[in-house]
Amino acid sequence: MTNHIPWWQSGTIYQIYPRSFQDSNGDGVGDLPGIIQRLPYLQWLGVDALWLSPIYPSPMADFGYDVADYTNVDPLFGSLDDLDQLVRETHARGMRLILDLVPNHTSDEHPWFVQARATRENPYRDWYIWRDPAPDGGPPNNWLSHFGGPAWTLDPATGQYYLHLFDPKQPDLNWRNPEVRQAIYEVMRFWFARGVDGFRIDVIWMLIKHPELPDNPLDPDWTPAAKPQNRLQRIYDQHQPEVHEIIREMRCVADEFPERVLIGEIYLPIEQLVSYYGSKLDEVHLPYNFNLLKLKDWHASAVRDLVEHYERALPAGAWPNWVLGNHDQPRLATRVGQAAARLGQMLLLTLRGTPTIYYGDELGMENVPIPAEQIVDPQGIRAPGWGRDPERTPMQWDDSLGAGFTTGIPWLPLAADYARRNVALQREGNRSLLTLTRRLLELRRSHAALSVGRYSTCPTANQDVFAYLRSDGTTQLLVLLNFDSQPVSLDMSSHGAEGDILVSSLMDREGSLDLASLNLRPHEGLVVALR
Ligand code: NOJ
Numbered sequence: 001m002t003n004h005i006p007w008w009q010s011g012t013i014y015q016i017y018p019r020s021f022q023d024s025n026g027d028g029v030g031d032l033p034g035i036i037q038r039l040p041y042l043q044w045l046g047v048d049a050l051w052l053s054p055i056y057p058s059p060m061a062d063f064g065y066d067v068a069d070y071t072n073v074d075p076l077f078g079s080l081d082d083l084d085q086l087v088r089e090t091h092a093r094g095m096r097l098i099l100d101l102v103p104n105h106t107s108d109e110h111p112w113f114v115q116a117r118a119t120r121e122n123p124y125r126d127w128y129i130w131r132d133p134a135p136d137g138g139p140p141n142n143w144l145s146h147f148g149g150p151a152w153t154l155d156p157a158t159g160q161y162y163l164h165l166f167d168p169k170q171p172d173l174n175w176r177n178p179e180v181r182q183a184i185y186e187v188m189r190f191w192f193a194r195g196v197d198g199f200r201i202d203v204i205w206m207l208i209k210h211p212e213l214p215d216n217p218l219d220p221d222w223t224p225a226a227k228p229q230n231r232l233q234r235i236y237d238q239h240q241p242e243v244h245e246i247i248r249e250m251r252c253v254a255d256e257f258p259e260r261v262l263i264g265e266i267y268l269p270i271e272q273l274v275s276y277y278g279s280k281l282d283e284v285h286l287p288y289n290f291n292l293l294k295l296k297d298w299h300a301s302a303v304r305d306l307v308e309h310y311e312r313a314l315p316a317g318a319w320p321n322w323v324l325g326n327h328d329q330p331r332l333a334t335r336v337g338q339a340a341a342r343l344g345q346m347l348l349l350t351l352r353g354t355p356t357i358y359y360g361d362e363l364g365m366e367n368v369p370i371p372a373e374q375i376v377d378p379q380g381i382r383a384p385g386w387g388r389d390p391e392r393t394p395m396q397w398d399d400s401l402g403a404g405f406t407t408g409i410p411w412l413p414l415a416a417d418y419a420r421r422n423v424a425l426q427r428e429g430n431r432s433l434l435t436l437t438r439r440l441l442e443l444r445r446s447h448a449a450l451s452v453g454r455y456s457t458c459p460t461a462n463q464d465v466f467a468y469l470r471s472d473g474t475t476q477l478l479v480l481l482n483f484d485s486q487p488v489s490l491d492m493s494s495h496g497a498e499g500d501i502l503v504s505s506l507m508d509r510e511g512s513l514d515l516a517s518l519n520l521r522p523h524e525g526l527v528v529a530l531r
Helices: 032-037 039-045 080-092 111-116 178-193 243-255 270-277 300-313 332-336 338-348 378-382 423-428 433-446
Strands: 013-016 049-052 096-101 152-155 160-163 198-201 261-264 321-323 354-358 454-458 465-471 476-482 488-490 498-504 511-514 518-520 525-530
Touching: 032 039, 032 080, 039 433, 080 096, 096 178, 096 261, 178 243, 198 243, 243 261, 243 270, 270 300, 300 454, 300 465, 332 338, 338 433, 338 476, 338 525, 423 433, 433 498, 476 518
Parallel strands: 013 049, 013 354, 049 096, 096 198, 198 261, 321 354
Antiparallel strands: 152 160, 454 465, 465 476, 476 525, 488 518, 498 511, 498 525
């Protein structure tokens, strides 16, 4: 055995969107007691850590990403006692619990902002970002909210605008103010002391803005097919050099407690993304890598180029990670189709690096079309067509009236296919995506080559196949992924005459394989143990 390997390197993270996982009291919204009820499922599945999107008291203008109290639980989700119980029971089952920290902004109903907007002289005024109107009375600069419209709202009582990179009900905190920093660090300590194992940190790359708040330039590459709010290049409202100092401070707070993890939400190109490990690996442990999730071109060569690019760009000693779905992006099965989604799951769970599975992706849940009158996401309301409700619909547990999610009326519509696509059915199905996911997680646990081993690309004669080796001192595993909808034949005999199939993504073959003339069916992937 080499050095101690932290859990967040060898393990797999599972993201729960609490509103949609399990409702325990029939109000149509998921809650903490519901998650506790489903812990046996998560343990059976074989994931190692649960990340919960925000559960704090909130007016829910952005479904919890507008926090009104950082150190409590919204009654909709339960109580602090429920959270303590969840921590205990998650730990008792050998898993970890990660919360969502939302430090860029609060709710406008947070007592800090209520104070800040009371008068210009209030001691909390400088906890947020205020500016006088432009000479014409309009906003102080041209910045746009990520949800659409200006990033500034006038507070008529005090005659100044406040900045909000998201909804007007989410005013941005002023991270240049040392009191703000200390307040959020205390929040981190509060949860760490209760046993929480880490944070996923919301929009960490936006925390600090250019001190002079200059106008952002127009993006020359923007086209009307893209979000209207992306027509400016975001060069002054995110990814500022000073952000790294803040993240180092956050890391010091995490390091006051043993084995805690910090994961940063960061949508940036690879070279910029990896700077968030810190020059001395002293920033976040895992800057979330969304490059696969955002990849437009789902083909073997594009995926291979991306994996190689990322592997090359990682600083020495930095641990990689991969994501294929989250609550802000269209579902994997909708982006690439069901057949390719199975292959995607094999890719996610066999690459080098910590994987994050978005709840329901283990079933192939798809985006659910939401009728206009049922749209609730603020982005969907402000930027029509760009809503995120479709990927946030209730977990599909069984074929009963509320899909096993609720006995009431679900807060978002259930998928039309829930009676055919659900946990109960897929648990029974030997070839289901759920069974495949569980098998891959079992392989990660039983093969260090997969969970923490080395990665190297294998050249193949076929452009539609992405092949790589995962290896440690004792085992060599060959992963072969056919991205095409046609069968392919391959000669991989440079790796030996025969290998042993540990799993096919189609879940219908195992046993020895002739490496000199092997066949992959459409969208088939194999994990093969080399002899
Ligand atoms: C990123 C979160 O993932 C998203 O859901 C939220 O709307 C914004 N940050 C604002 O907090």
